[in-house]
Structures are given as structure tokens and as C-alpha cells.
Amino acid sequence: MNTLFNKNNSMRRLFLLLCIIATHVHASPSQSAVFSNLLPYAGKVSSIEPRDSKRNLEIPAVYIDQGAWHGFHLPTAVEDLGSFPGPLIIAQEYSIYFSKNVQQLTVFDEQGLQRKLSDAPQQKRYSLPNGLYQKYEWPDLKLFVELRFIDNRSASVLTEITNTTNETRRWRLQWQGQPYNAHPKLKDYQLIQSHQIQGTTSRWQLTPVENTWNLLLDDANYQIQFPRTVALKKQTHHGYLASTTLSLAPRATQKIRAIHQYFHTQTERVAHQLPISVEQRISDNERNWHLKTKDIDKTPQGRMAVKAIMTLTHNWRSKAGNILHDAVTPSVSFKWFNGVWAWDSWKQAVAIARFDQQLAKSNILAMFDYQFQKKDAVRPQDHGGLPDVIFYNKSPARGGVGGNWNERNGKPPLATWAVWHVYLSSKDIDFIKTMYPKLVAYHQWWYRNRDHNQNGLVEYGANVHPAHIKEGKPNRQAIIEAAAWESGMDNAPRFDEKDDLLVLKNINNKGELVGYSISQESIDLNAYLYAEKRWLSQMAKLLSFHEESKVWQQQAQTLVQKIQTQFFDEESGFFYDIRFNGERRTRLVEQGKGVEGWIPMWAKAATPNQARLMVERHLTNKQFATTVPFPTVSADNLSFAPARYWRGPVWLDQAWFGLKGLKNYGYHKHAKRLANQLVNHAEGVLNDGVIRENYHPLTGEGLHCNNFSWSASVLLLSYHEWLANELQ
Numbered sequence: 001m002n003t004l005f006n007k008n009n010s011m012r013r014l015f016l017l018l019c020i021i022a023t024h025v026h027a028s029p030s031q032s033a034v035f036s037n038l039l040p041y042a043g044k045v046s047s048i049e050p051r052d053s054k055r056n057l058e059i060p061a062v063y064i065d066q067g068a069w070h071g072f073h074l075p076t077a078v079e080d081l082g083s084f085p086g087p088l089i090i091a092q093e094y095s096i097y098f099s100k101n102v103q104q105l106t107v108f109d110e111q112g113l114q115r116k117l118s119d120a121p122q123q124k125r126y127s128l129p130n131g132l133y134q135k136y137e138w139p140d141l142k143l144f145v146e147l148r149f150i151d152n153r154s155a156s157v158l159t160e161i162t163n164t165t166n167e168t169r170r171w172r173l174q175w176q177g178q179p180y181n182a183h184p185k186l187k188d189y190q191l192i193q194s195h196q197i198q199g200t201t202s203r204w205q206l207t208p209v210e211n212t213w214n215l216l217l218d219d220a221n222y223q224i225q226f227p228r229t230v231a232l233k234k235q236t237h238h239g240y241l242a243s244t245t246l247s248l249a250p251r252a253t254q255k256i257r258a259i260h261q262y263f264h265t266q267t268e269r270v271a272h273q274l275p276i277s278v279e280q281r282i283s284d285n286e287r288n289w290h291l292k293t294k295d296i297d298k299t300p301q302g303r304m305a306v307k308a309i310m311t312l313t314h315n316w317r318s319k320a321g322n323i324l325h326d327a328v329t330p331s332v333s334f335k336w337f338n339g340v341w342a343w344d345s346w347k348q349a350v351a352i353a354r355f356d357q358q359l360a361k362s363n364i365l366a367m368f369d370y371q372f373q374k375k376d377a378v379r380p381q382d383h384g385g386l387p388d389v390i391f392y393n394k395s396p397a398r399g400g401v402g403g404n405w406n407e408r409n410g411k412p413p414l415a416t417w418a419v420w421h422v423y424l425s426s427k428d429i430d431f432i433k434t435m436y437p438k439l440v441a442y443h444q445w446w447y448r449n450r451d452h453n454q455n456g457l458v459e460y461g462a463n464v465h466p467a468h469i470k471e472g473k474p475n476r477q478a479i480i481e482a483a484a485w486e487s488g489m490d491n492a493p494r495f496d497e498k499d500d501l502l503v504l505k506n507i508n509n510k511g512e513l514v515g516y517s518i519s520q521e522s523i524d525l526n527a528y529l530y531a532e533k534r535w536l537s538q539m540a541k542l543l544s545f546h547e548e549s550k551v552w553q554q555q556a557q558t559l560v561q562k563i564q565t566q567f568f569d570e571e572s573g574f575f576y577d578i579r580f581n582g583e584r585r586t587r588l589v590e591q592g593k594g595v596e597g598w599i600p601m602w603a604k605a606a607t608p609n610q611a612r613l614m615v616e617r618h619l620t621n622k623q624f625a626t627t628v629p630f631p632t633v634s635a636d637n638l639s640f641a642p643a644r645y646w647r648g649p650v651w652l653d654q655a656w657f658g659l660k661g662l663k664n665y666g667y668h669k670h671a672k673r674l675a676n677q678l679v680n681h682a683e684g685v686l687n688d689g690v691i692r693e694n695y696h697p698l699t700g701e702g703l704h705c706n707n708f709s710w711s712a713s714v715l716l717l718s719y720h721e722w723l724a725n726e727l728q
Helices: 002-007 009-021 029-034 266-271 278-293 300-314 342-352 357-368 415-426 429-449 476-487 523-542 546-567 595-602 608-618 652-664 668-681 709-723
Strands: 088-091 094-097 104-108 122-128 131-138 141-151 154-163 169-177 186-190 192-198 201-206 209-211 215-217 221-225 231-234 240-248 253-263 459-462 503-507 513-521 578-581 584-587 692-695 702-706
Touching: 088 215, 094 215, 141 278, 154 169, 154 240, 186 209, 192 231, 221 266, 240 253, 253 266, 278 300, 300 342, 300 709, 342 357, 342 415, 342 709, 357 415, 357 429, 415 429, 415 523, 429 513, 429 523, 459 476, 459 503, 476 503, 476 513, 513 523, 523 546, 523 595, 595 608, 595 652, 652 668, 652 709, 668 709, 692 709
Parallel strands: none
Antiparallel strands: 088 094, 104 169, 122 131, 131 141, 141 154, 154 253, 169 240, 192 201, 201 221, 209 215, 221 253, 231 240, 459 513, 503 513, 513 578, 578 584, 692 702
């Protein structure tokens, strides 16, 4: 390790010298005036893993940029002022705090007296899309501190001090920090394996651990590099003390920049190269943020749109471990959401394509990196299909140590929708060329592995998996659970276990088991597949596969007739799933209405008259036009439970499908009114609150996890579709 460090030491010194003398780029006035303080980053870190009753991190939001795996907060405690609490590190799959404040700043005057930042007559702590900032002013001194990310492993903490007098003054700046060591759920485990001071770098080697449900670490490390003008020494308990004395001429300013880096492995650390000019990288990133936000208006709705972009950015992870492309996770705040889910990725990509087309493509490719192949060692019968979720660590079945990687089931087929919309934004036909055969294989998987009776109408189900076998027989409860997961609507009433809900084996023409179906043809699944056929037809045409394009059109026409005639109940005027047993087929009218019934309008699979009946009969405040519209279960359904996950709360992806469905059939005023109703009543959306996983349909209360990516995606899409230039 010492040899590697010394080998690159001259490059690091050159870089640090350039950092000191370069001109600082300040945040743009337009951002400062309008897009400040969009998310609640401020708080005090209380322990290594402080979580609330919903398993969210106690501090509502954490600032991360450029796909990094560590993040910071703004201070509230007096002892943290001038510093950035944290960092939070995403240790492969689980977030923990490395420290409560790893670079705590103290300022001393030339008499050796501490200049307390809490006593500054003028002080300001704020966030912008491109970083976190603090300002403190006295009659004789100005202090400015900023945190901004340089790249996907590095953050910069800049301390800028200005002598505002007409005399030369001396100031001593001191920083210190100490990591956490004990983990409350891991007895006898010590987070820090070793601590080294090498030159002006403080590096902590983390102790490897494989605790499947609490902490996973290989040979990770965290390090802080100070410039050569700073003296650095060890303190007890793996702490450090850094200090420098500055002599400032009248009206002069000096800057000290420290670089914070978190690496998952030593190999990753050695391979990483910092840019020659940190200032240039910061300037480039500021320009990128300007481009992302320049066309967004200055209304509350515009602030919401920028907050959505920031939320997606905070959840962006650069490739690491078995995540082979940059991708966006559901939420850094929630313990279990640091992986990459299939249908989350599709929704996120559609929104991300509006401000970062490369990341949108990468988000899709991260899932397709694990598309099952015919020669797959674990599930060749699922060739063309995709996992439900991938993580930094593979499952034991694939030689890994992770517990969250899931191949028990798939997720709804929305990938083609995502790819098409990325193409509309990028006009990158090479991306279509790359993705088209993958999408075709994925589409065909559904009909091969989930159409039990081969009638062209597909069921949700489960993959062949050890979790689906109990005492040598199919585990009914586990398979129904996986089928509900496959729908994405985990505990929706339509998947409640009942005697007439059968578990069916799907056998191929060779007599081999290829999967399971439940005896229920779902309206949303078949509407999604109809929409996929239409987009696949457009892609084939774009690629000059004209015969294939016609075949997709013909298949779409056949399917849409089945959707319109078999799933729609004329008496109630709504679409329902179909439960079947042999030749007997029953629409689940008695189960009540669910938001899945609106998907045919999004897919353009309903007839105009069917759409009219749905709008006239069911778009009322007693059903789907609730305070926050499109609850997952109609408010007049006997199973309606407005705070129980998929049994009543509003999930914004389903609300989006409902709103787009209205627009598709000419109900523009309805769509715009309900879109405004949604953002006006969903808690925190139009102020500085976090974007939530779902919302109470009657009160607007934010439910479940914080900083949820697909909710952010829908808010951004809704802004561009209906809310831009709207008055509050």
C-alpha cells in the first residue's frame, strides 16, 4: 500500500497545488435566487445507522452528486457549524454513517481565541442543486464553506477565509474527525480495521464483513486528502487533527480544499485518478446543472421539477460491484432500496432522458446486463427474461453473498416504453439497434413462460426457484407472493389468497417446467404488452424491418380486441382481471375496482366508449378522483385501506398512467385539473419536503420511504406535460 501511495504522490501534490491557486467558481445567481433549499438536508448525525420507525434515515435528505456512493448534510448543531455532517457511505447494499462529522472545523484568531461560528452576526446555510454552502460574517472576517462533488468517488470541501480589515491578520484553521467504530447490530465488530496518516492524507481501512441483512464490506476505505500547507497528525480512537495558520493581507482571501473519497475496494482506489484541475471539474458540473434546469420556470411547480431532478441525482449510483452500468436506485434513505429494480428503471429512464440521456440509457442497460440467456447456468428456461432486482452483490446461487438480489419473479413489461422515450429524446438509433433484439426476447419470454393456456392472454407468476418448492411440491403461498411481486403491486386485493386462485405449472413442448402462473389474466399486464407491441412495431420500422413491423401491428390488433371484449365489464363500465379455471372465466368485479383498470387507457387499448364510461362513472371524489387522485384501490372498494401500501395509497406511477390515459382520449381538462390537484395536495411536493414513495389519497400525507425515484420521475414528467408556467 505504501508503494502505491508514493508512486502517485507527485501527481497528487501537483493536483493539490493547482487546487489552492485556482479561481473558485461561485454558484450562479439564478440558482441562488430560485432553486435554493429544495430539500431538507440539515440535521445532526446521531449514530452509525439512525433510522425512524419506517426505516428511513433520520435526516430526511442527503446530498450526493455524480453517481457517488457517499453523501453529506448541512449542519444544525453548534459543534457542526462550518462543516458538513457525515459522511453517509453506501456500503455495497446498506447505508451507514462513517462519522457524525468527519471534518469538523474550528477557527482561532491570532490571540488563540476560538471564533464561534454560532456568534457570527451574519450567517447562512443553504443548498443549491450543485452543492451545499455556508457563509459566516463578522466585521473583520468572512468565512465561506462549500461541499461539491468532483466525480463519482470524490467530494470537495472548500474553506475560504477573507480578511475584511485594512491590517494583516493571522488565523488558524483546525479540522478534526473521528469515525464510528461499533455497529449496534453486529456484536464484537469494529468498523475501522486500521488508520494511517500518509503525508497529508488520512486514510481509514474498513474491516471486511459479510452480514447479509445488516452490513456488507470488502476491503473498503475512506480517505481525506488535505493540501500540503496543512499539518496532519493522528488522534486517539482513529481520529485525526489537521491545522494550518494563515497570514492574510488586508482584504485578502485564502482557500483550503480537502478531498473526500470513498472506495469499495483497494482495486477501485488504485485505479481511480483525480482530475488535474478540480476547479475545471466543478465548473463543468455547474454548467451541467445549469443545462438541466435552464428551461424550468421559476414557479413553485418549477422548483418541484428541479427537486425531482435532484432526488433522482441523489439516488444515482455509478457502476460498482455487480452493478455494471450507472443506474438509479429507488431511495438512498430507505434501508433496503440501494439496488436496481427493473420496472423502477423503466420509469426513471423516461424522466431522466429529459435531462441526462446517457444516464437514462445506462439505467436501462444496468438491468439488461443480466438478461437471462439460453446457456445461463442458473435459469436457462428463462432466456429473454430479467431479474426483479440486482444489487452490488449477487445472490449465493450466482456465487455472491447478497440476500437482496432477486430472481424469483420478473416485473411488468415497460422496458420498450422506456427505450422508445429515450430514443425520442436522444434520436440515437444505435441505442434502438442495441436494444431491439433484447426487447423482443424479453417480450417473447412473457408468452413462453407466463401464458398457461396459450390463449394469448398472459398471467403474472413466478420463476422456477428453490423458494417456490416446499417438501418437494410447489409452495402455493410463496408462488402467489412472487406473482404479486411480479405485478409490482405487492399486496393488492386482487392477489388475496382465495380458493379459486390456482397455482399452475407452465410446461414447454419438451415437458420441462419453465415457470408458474396464477390462474388470473391481469388487465394491466396485457395492456402493457399491447403497448409494447406497438412500440416494437415502430422500432422495427425505424430499423427497416418492415415485415417484422407488420407482424407486431397484427399481434397488437389481435390482442387489443381481446382486451376490449374480455376484460371490460359493460354493466359497471370498468376493466378487471379475469380469474379462470379450465373453460370457466370470471371477471373480478366482486373484488372491486383497482387502479390497474386505468392502464388500458394509458396503452390506448380501450375503445372511446369504454374510456367515456370510465371517466363518467368512476372519476369521482368517491372513487379515483380523490384529494390525491388515482388511489391504488378505488375509495368505494370494500378493501380500500388508504395507508396500506398497494391497498389504497396513491403511487405516482399509477397516477401518471391514469393522467396520460385521460389525455390519450381527449380528456385534457380532467388530466390537467387532476395533475394540479396531485401536486397541490401531496405533502411536501411544492415546498421543501422530500418526495415520498406514496401518498394518502384522502389527506395527502406522505407515506413510506423518503426521496423515492419513480415518484420524482412522475413529478418531473407531469411538470413538462401539464404544470410548466402554472401559477400556484
